[in-house]
Amino acid sequence: METVLTIAGSDSGGGAGIQADLKTFQELGVFGTSAITALTAQNTRGVHGVLPAAPEFVTQQIDCVMADFPVKAVKTGMLFSAEIIQAVADSLKKHASFLVVDPVMIAKDRTSLLQQSAVSALITELLPLATLVTPNIPEAETLSGLVIETQDDISAAAKRILAAGAEAVVIKGGHLSDKQATDYIFTADTVFTVSTPRIETRHTHGTGCTFSAACTAFLAQGYHLRDAIIEAKKFIHLAISQPINLGSGHGPTNHFAYHINKGNCEVAINDIR
Ligand SMILES: Nc1ncnc2c1ncn2[C@@H]1O[C@H](COP(=O)(O)OP(=O)(O)O)[C@@H](O)[C@H]1O
């Protein structure tokens, strides 16, 4: 069994962060380990408190895991501060594994999960190490410094993110309003989209964490990047389409759905380049 590591914040509500990552890893048959960057007091209504870990303790967690497990792929989520990002980057530089960077910035209730002063560290320290970066539209705007209104804007933002050193970027379309939920994938020489029908639901807490954790699990299992993204898209579509109806706010997605449905989901793929 392959081992993966998530470096992220804890969501006490269990729908996002470390908890979503570990549930996704478990469902996809990889062994999940974790380094916790921050505790959040959180439920489906919002984030009520944030307690960051000391950067040295984040380093200690990563180094402990790396010293004992053959970690095939790493995922980062909420990193909170420039100091924690520096600690994570310094540790990861010592290890060769796939790295999926989910550049978590704000929660659905607008609580900041990344200090404004940490954005440049994310770009200069972590993106150059990334196999894949998975921003949503507002995160892609912040990483690229561009306003995204059209597909040309998405391409321009992706170019800037690739120029920062990432091997590939998925700009996720969850925040757009088209009938299809379309994600845009860019590498140095390919561009394609993956789409599934947009589902009308309030149960979308942790969609980004879950999607990027699924990409990480598939990469660890030897899937090529394109196939890992397509399979992760199935995982998140099924998780959103069969909600478990918990909580009075934005409820969690259903991490069991992919397994129960044996991954049975149509993804429309459009090769642009
Ligand atoms: N209502 C929805 N119906 C179908 N897919 C969705 C929906 N909302 C988000 N997605 C998909 O979930 C994944 C996460 O996207 P997004 O919600 O934009 O991320 P984040 O949680 O980081 O804001 C993407 O693959 C996106 O297309």
Ligand SMILES: Cc1ncc(COP(=O)(O)OP(=O)(O)O)c(N)n1
């Ligand atoms: C601890 C923690 N990490 C990340 C998030 C944000 O998760 P995301 O998948 O982007 O989902 P939403 O916040 O958009 O529901 C979080 N809330 N908490």
